[in-house]
Amino acid sequence: MAQAAEKAKSKNKKQTKFSKETYLNWYEMMLRIRRFEERTLMAYGQQKVRGFCHVYIGQEAIAAGLTSAIRPEDAVVTAYRQHGIAISRGISTKECMAELFGKKTGVVKGKGGSMHFFSNEHRFFGGNGIVGAQIPIGAGIAFAEKYKGTDNLCVTMFGDGAARQGALFEAFNMAMTWKLPVLFICENNQYAMGTSVERTSNVQDIYKIGSAFEMPSEPVDGMRPEEVHNAMERAAEHIRAGKGPYFLEIKTYRYKGHSVSDPAKYRTKEELKEYKDQDPVKMTESKILNDKIATEEEINVIKDKIKAEIEEAVQFAESSPLPDPSELYDDNYVQKDYPFIT
Numbered sequence: 001m002a003q004a005a006e007k008a009k010s011k012n013k014k015q016t017k018f019s020k021e022t023y024l025n026w027y028e029m030m031l032r033i034r035r036f037e038e039r040t041l042m043a044y045g046q047q048k049v050r051g052f053c054h055v056y057i058g059q060e061a062i063a064a065g066l067t068s069a070i071r072p073e074d075a076v077v078t079a080y081r082q083h084g085i086a087i088s089r090g091i092s093t094k095e096c097m098a099e100l101f102g103k104k105t106g107v108v109k110g111k112g113g114s115m116h117f118f119s120n121e122h123r124f125f126g127g128n129g130i131v132g133a134q135i136p137i138g139a140g141i142a143f144a145e146k147y148k149g150t151d152n153l154c155v156t157m158f159g160d161g162a163a164r165q166g167a168l169f170e171a172f173n174m175a176m177t178w179k180l181p182v183l184f185i186c187e188n189n190q191y192a193m194g195t196s197v198e199r200t201s202n203v204q205d206i207y208k209i210g211s212a213f214e215m216p217s218e219p220v221d222g223m224r225p226e227e228v229h230n231a232m233e234r235a236a237e238h239i240r241a242g243k244g245p246y247f248l249e250i251k252t253y254r255y256k257g258h259s260v261s262d263p264a265k266y267r268t269k270e271e272l273k274e275y276k277d278q279d280p281v282k283m284t285e286s287k288i289l290n291d292k293i294a295t296e297e298e299i300n301v302i303k304d305k306i307k308a309e310i311e312e313a314v315q316f317a318e319s320s321p322l323p324d325p326s327e328l329y330d331d332n333y334v335q336k337d338y339p340f341i342t
Helices: 002-012 020-045 060-069 083-088 093-100 134-148 166-177 206-213 225-243 269-276 280-290 296-319
Strands: 075-077 154-159 182-188 217-221 246-251
Touching: 020 060, 020 083, 020 093, 020 280, 020 296, 060 083, 060 225, 060 280, 075 134, 083 093, 093 296, 134 154, 134 166, 134 182, 166 182, 166 206, 182 206, 182 225, 206 217, 206 246, 217 225, 225 246, 280 296
Parallel strands: 075 154, 154 182, 182 246, 217 246
Antiparallel strands: none
16 A cells, blocks of 8 residues: 555656756766766875765766756755765866865865865855764755745755764754755765664664654655656755755665775675666666667767866866965954844
């Protein structure tokens, strides 16, 4: 009965027919992120990137669907596995790579590293290193949008591990009480560091947490940009109508370890193969070719373009200067006068 109800509910969901341009944009975005992250791992092995580093390989369909479903003026805040989301928001691969190299030309002038990208221009507010800390931050950004009277929303992203943090429950409660324009997204890649979801909670379908607050919530196939786009579009429409927050559990998978120092031996080869058979980049390319959405020549043009772009980003990062030590405390605080504070 429950399965039948879920199938009926799924049929009633709004489905969008996507254009050739959308499919090619998705493919280009996902391939850009994949190649960027592969070069990041290479640079880390060469000791050109230091410190913590968490790559987005396997989760690219979320970034693609996000790009097409929301507006440029909407805010996005996420966790430390964030290179892909930052790139999807329009931050250049040059700025991102330079930041990883700790260079002055990086998106935050070489001071943030892998976990702390930020760009007010692109409405991207991190990249946050503390697990779950971005969840109340996202609710706060949404509060600001409501206070200013815009119809912008704040996409607040976190992982399955952060879904166990108390800050989530506090933020969910306040967001529903005040009907804040916030889209909460759990990127469930199955593992919080090395611990699987089933070992951390009795509630393994994380989207069900929203029901405790009567928040509209649903699971999403995070390996397909079509499904991600449709779910986010539905959620955004609900939020912009003034109905308050929405919660999506986007089920995805990371092909690499939690960080560069994680050999990921807690996963079986069979499990990894099962998810690699659903590789979002390869599946999207196959759909484009099999459905004759575009030709192989058009796909190869995109591949060549991305290859050249990533090589240029690495060269840019390598040739850029390091920040001057005298700039260590610059940009940490901003003095701003508010007329309503005396």
